[in-house]
Each structure stands twice: as C-alpha cells, then as structure tokens.
Amino acid sequence: MTTAEMRTAGLSRDVVARHREAGTLVRQFRGVYLVGRATPTRDELERAAVKACGEGAVLSHRSAAARWKILRHHRGPVEVTARTQRRRQQGLRPYRANLAPADVTMKDGVPITTVARTLVDLAMLVDEAVLDTAVHEADNLKRLYLRKVDEAIARAGATRQGVPALRRRLRRYRPANGRLDTDMEKLFVQFLRKYGFPPTEHGVTFELEGGERTTVDVLFRDAWVAVELDGGVHESRRHFQTDRRKSRRLEALHGLVVFRVTEEDLAERADELAQDLHATIARRAAAV
Structure with missing residues (x-):
C-alpha cells in the first residue's frame, strides 16, 4: 500500500508509524509498504x-x-x-x-x-x-x-x-516484399522459422528476354537461391511444363539456382528438406 492509500483507509501517521515499528508495514520503495510480511x-x-x-x-x-x-x-x-x-x-x-x-x-x-x-x-x-x-x-x-x-x-x-x-x-518473420497468398506459402514460412533459415524475400519479379517477366515464390538473395513451391495449380501438366521452363530461364539468364519444394516435402520430409536446402544455400553463398 502507498501512504496515500493508508490515509484514505483512515490510518493516521501515528498508526502507520506504530505498524512500521512493529514490522507489520515494511517499506519497499519511497511511500510504498508491504503489509504483514518482511519479504x-x-x-x-x-x-x-x-x-x-x-x-x-x-x-x-x-x-x-x-x-x-x-x-x-x-x-x-x-x-x-x-x-x-x-x-x-x-x-x-x-x-x-x-x-x-x-x-x-x-x-x-x-x-x-x-x-x-x-x-x-x-x-x-x-x-x-x-x-x-x-x-x-x-x-x-x-x-x-x-x-x-x-x-x-x-x-x-x-x-x-x-x-x-x-x-x-x-x-x-516477414517477407521483405510481396505477400503470402497461399496456405502452402504460409506453411513454408513456418518451416523457415523452425529450421533457422536466413531472411527471405517473397514474390520477387525477374525480367526475362523480350520483355517477359516472371516471379519466384521465395528468394534467398545473399545466396542467390530461389525456392518454388509446387502445390495447388502447380500440379497440372501445363503448369508443370511452364514451371520447368521458368526455372531453366532463370538459371540461364540470371544464374539463379531454383530449388523446388512440394507439399509432400513439407508434410513428410521436413527434416530432409531442411538439410538439403541449408546445404544448397551454404554452397551457393560460398560461391557468390
């Protein structure tokens, strides 16, 4: 209690002084006392x-x-x-x-x-x-x-x-740019945190030849490694072919290593995935 609170409760200065002498009020800080105990x-x-x-x-x-x-x-x-x-x-x-x-x-x-x-x-x-x-x-x-x-x-x-x-x-704990648009992307961010990966950028756009543009899901810029998440629409044959072409063009034009991750990788082989991705990043970081 503070001295103001004790006065509001009707305790006079003399009563407060007697309680202090008896040890039932113990000063903690200026104007504040512990009631009934010393510690x-x-x-x-x-x-x-x-x-x-x-x-x-x-x-x-x-x-x-x-x-x-x-x-x-x-x-x-x-x-x-x-x-x-x-x-x-x-x-x-x-x-x-x-x-x-x-x-x-x-x-x-x-x-x-x-x-x-x-x-x-x-x-x-x-x-x-x-x-x-x-x-x-x-x-x-x-x-x-x-x-x-x-x-x-x-x-x-x-x-x-x-x-x-x-x-x-x-x-x-957040993408440097872009947004997390799918559940798989959110799961992948949780995976990155759990296994202690360096900061990432998300939804990074690259220029290809002829004015064509493409976007990678995740980029480790310092190591120059991109991660593409294969799930949802990625499962169709058309997107399978498009994604492989995209990876090939990024590697050819920008020297970017593209590391592909599936929903099964995240769900069933997370430890192995983390080991492989860490190894890829370490190898590339040493070479860059």
Missing part, C-alpha cells in the same frame, strides 16, 4: 515499484519482458516507465516517457507495456542474441504482431537506440 514476492515487488512511480506508471523494459515470458528471468532492479522524471531507488530503475494508450495494457492486474512496445524498449538495453530470443519467444507464444511492432517503433521514433537491431531480428 515480498517478485510480483509484489513489481506492483510496489509501479505504485512508487505514480499515476500512469507501467512495468516496462526487462521487467515487462519477463512478465510476458519473452525473457526467462529478470532479477535486477524493477524497470518502470513513468510520465514524469523519477529518482532511481535501490531495486527500482525508472524511465520517463509519455506512452501512447496503444503502448499500454494490463497483465495480471499490473499496468504494463504491450509486447510490441516491450520489444522496442528491450532493444535499447540488450545485445542482439538476447533480443533474438525475445522475438522468437514472442512468436512462439503467438504474441508477435509485426504491424503492432512497426506502429510502436513509429511512435517511439525510428532513430531510437536499438531499433535497427530490432528490425534486423524481425526480418526473419
């Missing part, structure tokens, strides 16, 4: 820290990441974002920011930055390996909404420290 849980400590930073304060940065479970642990000072400048206290690290309503939510009854804003804040504090883990965990927990992260970045400022690193981490 708070981590949850109680975080709630106390938010209260200590005043109206509108929210759990943020590494503390928010740990509560969202996109980081496993945070045992350092509780990190809180407040509307006004707050002094740093033992066990409490305050930040000052006027957060937009879209960057704030509630979790377990605690005001907290959204996962999207938490990733933006986290990016300025941790190295890229830790940030990569946080993004990966957010995706595993189905809390990674790229549009919301982009919007949070825009509100925080594109030049903010850590934003370039966060954008690099996010590249793996």
Whole structure:
C-alpha cells in the first residue's frame, strides 16, 4: 500500500508509524509498504515499484519482458516507465516517457507495456542474441504482431537506440516484399522459422528476354537461391511444363539456382528438406 492509500483507509501517521515499528508495514520503495510480511514476492515487488512511480506508471523494459515470458528471468532492479522524471531507488530503475494508450495494457492486474512496445524498449538495453530470443519467444507464444511492432517503433521514433537491431531480428518473420497468398506459402514460412533459415524475400519479379517477366515464390538473395513451391495449380501438366521452363530461364539468364519444394516435402520430409536446402544455400553463398 502507498501512504496515500493508508490515509484514505483512515490510518493516521501515528498508526502507520506504530505498524512500521512493529514490522507489520515494511517499506519497499519511497511511500510504498508491504503489509504483514518482511519479504515480498517478485510480483509484489513489481506492483510496489509501479505504485512508487505514480499515476500512469507501467512495468516496462526487462521487467515487462519477463512478465510476458519473452525473457526467462529478470532479477535486477524493477524497470518502470513513468510520465514524469523519477529518482532511481535501490531495486527500482525508472524511465520517463509519455506512452501512447496503444503502448499500454494490463497483465495480471499490473499496468504494463504491450509486447510490441516491450520489444522496442528491450532493444535499447540488450545485445542482439538476447533480443533474438525475445522475438522468437514472442512468436512462439503467438504474441508477435509485426504491424503492432512497426506502429510502436513509429511512435517511439525510428532513430531510437536499438531499433535497427530490432528490425534486423524481425526480418526473419516477414517477407521483405510481396505477400503470402497461399496456405502452402504460409506453411513454408513456418518451416523457415523452425529450421533457422536466413531472411527471405517473397514474390520477387525477374525480367526475362523480350520483355517477359516472371516471379519466384521465395528468394534467398545473399545466396542467390530461389525456392518454388509446387502445390495447388502447380500440379497440372501445363503448369508443370511452364514451371520447368521458368526455372531453366532463370538459371540461364540470371544464374539463379531454383530449388523446388512440394507439399509432400513439407508434410513428410521436413527434416530432409531442411538439410538439403541449408546445404544448397551454404554452397551457393560460398560461391557468390
């Protein structure tokens, strides 16, 4: 409880002082006390820290990441974002920011930055390996909404420290251009994430001779390897012939290696497919 809450409840300063002397009120932060016990849980400590930073304060940065479970642990000072400048206290690290309503939510009854804003804040504090883990965990927990992260970045400022690193981490989770138009393409993106492939571009257009244009489903640009997904309309004989011609022309005119993937490959031979595609990319990357 805060001292203001105790006064609202009818406790005088003398009564509060007696409870402090008796050990039934234990100071956690300036103006905030734990009732009835000497040692708070981590949850109680975080709630106390938010209260200590005043109206509108929210759990943020590494503390928010740990509560969202996109980081496993945070045992350092509780990190809180407040509307006004707050002094740093033992066990409490305050930040000052006027957060937009879209960057704030509630979790377990605690005001907290959204996962999207938490990733933006986290990016300025941790190295890229830790940030990569946080993004990966957010995706595993189905809390990674790229549009919301982009919007949070825009509100925080594109030049903010850590934003370039966060954008690099996010590249793996979305196509660099084009759209995912089929269920098979979406399954293939999940496959790429699961097996740790480098960033890709989707729906990339190439010029052929005579003004003809063609599009590849997936491109690993650094290795100069394209992946064509054979499913749905690809099963007809006409498309079979057209796709083989397309692959041949891309290899002849652009030096592009075309790697074909079927629905059966994804469903029944995913481990083997991942091994072969990784080997192809590694071999080509070494040659480029």
